[in-house]
Structures are given as C-alpha cells and as structure tokens.
Amino acid sequence: MSLQVAVVVGNPKPLSRTRRVAELLVEKLLEPGSYALEVIDLADHTDQIFAWPSDKMAAMNARVAESDLVVFASPTYKATYTGLLKAFLDRYPANGLAGVTAIPVHTGADFSHAMGPTYNLAPLLVELGATVPGRGFYLALSQMDQVADVVDAAVAEYAANLSRSAAIAAHTRTATPASA
Amino acid sequence: MSLQVAVVVGNPKPLSRTRRVAELLVEKLLEPGSYALEVIDLADHTDQIFAWPSDKMAAMNARVAESDLVVFASPTYKATYTGLLKAFLDRYPANGLAGVTAIPVHTGADFSHAMGPTYNLAPLLVELGATVPGRGFYLALSQMDQVADVVDAAVAEYAANLSRSAAIAAHTRTATPASA
C-alpha cells in the first residue's frame, strides 16, 4: 500500500524556494517508492481561492484531507503563515484535517521569525485535527547552501517521533490487532 | 512490552478535577494492562519547582521525558496553562520532550477559553519536541456530568490519528522493518 502525500505551498509567487524545501523534506523523510506525491502551489489558484463554492478548490481540499502526510509550507509574512495559505485552510470545516499528519514549514530571511512554524502554524494545523510530529521546520535563507543537512536533522526527529507514536497506536482500545 | 505513561497536573491545588479528567482520558484511550502509569500532581512539589538543581525534580522530569505518552493537564488561568505547569516544563532543555506523544488538556469554567489547549499549550509541547496527535482537549465544568461521553469522543480522535501516523512511521527512511 502506498502512502498519499501532499505538499501545499502558500507563497503567492509560484515555484518558490519554500516549495523546493518542502519537497526535499518529503524526499528525505520517506522511502523512495513508498508514496504518491501531489504538490499544490497555491500561487496557481489565487483566482479561485475566495470563490465559494468551487469544484476545483473542493477537489483539491479533499485530496489534501485524504492524505496520510502533508507538508504545509509558507514563507514568513508578519512572523506567521501567509494569508494565501490561511485562505486555503479556511475552506475546511471544523476538524477537517483529522487523520492527517502535518508538518509545518516556514522559510524566512533570518532567524528572528524561527518560532513561526511552531507557535503559529502548528496550532492552526492542530485546530484542524491534524497530528503534528514535533517542532515546526524553519529555514533561514542564509542556510540555503546547507539545506540538505538542516533537512536531514529535522527528518530524523520526525521519523523518530512517528516511530514512538506508532508504539502507542498499537495499544489504543480501538486498535485493530496487527494480525487482523 | 508495556507503555510508559504519565499524567502531569498543573493545578496548584492537589487532587483536582483536572487530574481526574486526565486520568480518565488515559484509561479510556489505552488497553487495560498495556501500560504503567505515573501521576505527577505538581501541587505536591511547589516547594522545589524553582529549586536549581534539584535531584527530585530532575528525576521526575526524566521519567516524564522517557514516557511514550504524557497527558499535560491544567486548569485555565488567563486563558492558558498555569504558571506551575510552565515552571515544570521550563526545567527541560531545548527539544526535551522529543519522542513523547503529548496530549494537552485544559479544564475551565465555561467554553470561552476552549481554545487554550490547542492554541497555547499545544505549541509549547511541540516546541519541546513532542508529537501532538490532534486538537487539545477542553472540558467545561458544566460538562462534568457527561465527562465520559466527552472523553470517549476525544480518545476516538486521538486513537484514529495515532493509527494513521503509524502508517507513515512504517515508511520513513530510517524505519526499522517490523520483522527486526
């Protein structure tokens, strides 16, 4: 069985470095061949982001909500996620990301906004019902030449956290026995 | 193998309803017999909470950090966690709860502070490196006579989220094969 994975990019400009960082994070976290990836660059959908209803947006929202893992990535605007990313998340009903494991990612000019993914984006994803497996990921642009090392360190933390959580999953009252 | 579980209660008064709610959440989430539980009522340790160093506090912090699952429970003071709970968490170094799955729990007089566990306590636990498996749990005192139902609904969400996360854990690059 293949994992369903999505990257949602909240930069109003397409093909951003933020997008590349998010894609790299997925690539380094998961085994090659174990997942199908959809990348949603919200810059391509600004004309419909406030349209209601919108079949196109609804389908996109649904695919993200059905994913196992989603990286939500945004440049840092005013020390937090962009309005564009929020507008996409606003389209969900309460608890609309239940079941999704979500990794909050921000990029920024320097380290002064490094708390953004942990203190601003993480609680928004938790509010939507998602699981957040550890600290948000932040990359300062000055780190672009060492991005591989920074991402390696982060994915090691996420992988270890997910592995530890899996041990609990096996013992919840509603858990299906592994032999089922 | 048995899970190590802790409940940390941040009410300055001991044996609070907040504590009972947190204990009930563990009892309803996990299979009987699958875990060892330690309950830490911080009201019993206010004399040492600001002592530095303190062997007693250090041992307590270590046992919590080594747990698989921890419920951090607090009454709502000023719409957020108590200073007592924060003082306990302040004793950890950066990323000091890595590997722990943490459930944020608040109780409050009414629903006006229902966002507290999601928007204030959840990001603090994420900052410490913990995994937060969905929305924070809030109980208004007016719900005390239906607490079992409210907790049942919440643990169903946590169990489902943990189960979904476990599927990802099996496909991380650093995952140990299940047969190992």
Add this chain to the structure above:
Amino acid sequence: MSLQVAVVVGNPKPLSRTRRVAELLVEKLLEPGSYALEVIDLADHTDQIFAWPSDKMAAMNARVAESDLVVFASPTYKATYTGLLKAFLDRYPANGLAGVTAIPVHTGADFSHAMGPTYNLAPLLVELGATVPGRGFYLALSQMDQVADVVDAAVAEYAANLSRSAAIAAHTRTATPASA
C-alpha cells in the same frame, strides 16, 4: 483636528454582520463629529488582494496605516482571523502599522472561539507595530440582540485604557509639551 479612522473587514462576503459590529464599535467609542471614517470591505477587493504591485491596494494600505484608529474585524475561521484579512496585512512591510491604535474584533457562532481576537489577531497587530488598547472584542451571534450593550461595555474599557495611556504619553522623554 479630526481623527482619521478606518474599519477593515476580512469577511469574504460583503456587508456582513461583522462589518456592522465594527462600525457600531467606532460609533460608540468616539464623539460624533470628531472623526472621518473609511470602511474597507475586503470582500470587494479579492481580485486584487494577491496582485503585486497594485496601485489600488497600495493606496488602501497607506490610508489605513495613516489612520489614528483602525478596527480590524473578521469572522472566526479555524479559531482565528480569515486568510483574506491576513492577505491584506501581508502587504505591509515590517512595523507597517506603527502609530496606529488597532482594535481586534472577531465574530463567531458561539463562545468557543472567544479567545481569537486576543490570542491570535492582537499579536499580529502588535507585530505590525500597532497599539492594542486592551482585550480583543468578540461577539457571539447569539448576542446579536444585545449587541449594543456588549459594545458599550467594551468601548468603556477601551476609552478608559486610552485615557490612562495618554497620561504616560505626556511624560515620555520625547513628548512635546502640551503648550507647543
């Protein structure tokens, strides 16, 4: 000298109850005749909100930044401000609302998101350099028939806070003597 006042409404639907509440707050806070009011209903500008550059948006942002008092009003989406309101604020540079006194206003279905204007919108306005004169204003829709009383209580707090702050202003090192 007349005050320059603005109301910025972040509801993707125009002419909302949120807008009427914000307008009422201004009307009850300030002396009739003492101010000029501009109401910006962002629902009218979704086609340009992500355009960059945009002369129309730039002029609107500038008029808000030059205002003495601005009420930023939003329905509660995911327990916080809308993406539309954030997209408007994203257009400012760092500290872009310095000098503005800003009142955060949210409306919501019930009281479970009552913390939103204080814990989510207030810090965003402070990050932009604005002064926030007390708790955020929240109105549950069930209060619509008593909205006048709820607003009266809030404006009494804001007026008292502004009056107390003015006493400090008179004694800062850079203060201009009142006789100047």
Add this chain to the structure above:
Amino acid sequence: MSLQVAVVVGNPKPLSRTRRVAELLVEKLLEPGSYALEVIDLADHTDQIFAWPSDKMAAMNARVAESDLVVFASPTYKATYTGLLKAFLDRYPANGLAGVTAIPVHTGADFSHAMGPTYNLAPLLVELGATVPGRGFYLALSQMDQVADVVDAAVAEYAANLSRSAAIAAHTRTATPASA
C-alpha cells in the same frame, strides 16, 4: 502628578541582566522626575508565589495593577515567558490589568526566540486587559554591548505610539475635557 511605574522581573535568579534591561527601558522612556518606580524581582518571592491567600503577594499584585506603566520582563524559556512570571500573573482575576500600559520584554541567547514578547507575552497582557503600545521588546545577549542603542530605538517607537493614542483618548465619548 507623578506616574506610578513598575518593573516585574520573571527570572528565577535575582538581579538578572533581564532586570537591568527593563530598568533601562523605563529610564530611557520617561522624563526623569516624572515617575515613582517599584522593581519587583520575582526571584525574591518564589516561596510565596503559589501561596493562597497571601497578604504579601496580594499587596504586590495590587501595586502593579494600580500602576500607569509596567514593564514585564522575562528571560525566554521554551520560546516564551517563564513559569515564574506566569504564576505572578495567574494571581489576577479576569481583566486584572485593565488601565495598565504594559511593555513585554524578553531576553534570549540569540534571535531565534525574538517573536516571544510579541506573540506570547503580549497577548497574555492584553488578555488581562492591559494596553500594549507596539511590538514586544527583545534583546539577544549578543546585543548587550549595544543595549543603549537598541533600547533607544524601542522607546522612540513606544513614545510615538503613546502620543498617537493620546490623540484618540481626547475624542472618546467618555473623555473628560482637558479643561476639567
């Protein structure tokens, strides 16, 4: 008439650099001779901070709440204010700092937690009813040798914001005419 000013320091160790920074901020913001200052170093009161009731703590809380201006200063622990500072603020009832103008101050090792005073301490003070006159103040320890310049820049912003707010105060419906 003299202003009543307080500095409340949340460092569990007394006589901290955090305290000196907060005192410097008051000194540079206000005209010499225009105010009476009380400094409360919470490190001196850890034995009573959780005592309830406590005449000593109640008197201290009351003096702070009656102040015109209060600087709340804390080192950054887990990217936010200390449990000790929160424990002091927990002793207030709802809206307990109404009428106070409060400046949130954090010190930290580097810039990665620079958002703390704005995104974590500011909303807590606003929740208590205080006015926050602009961005929180953050000082990285690497800036200690230029602390005077950093504080000068911040107090210029606070003074300008307070002055602008004062103009509004003069036109609220409940304002007392200046000639009264």
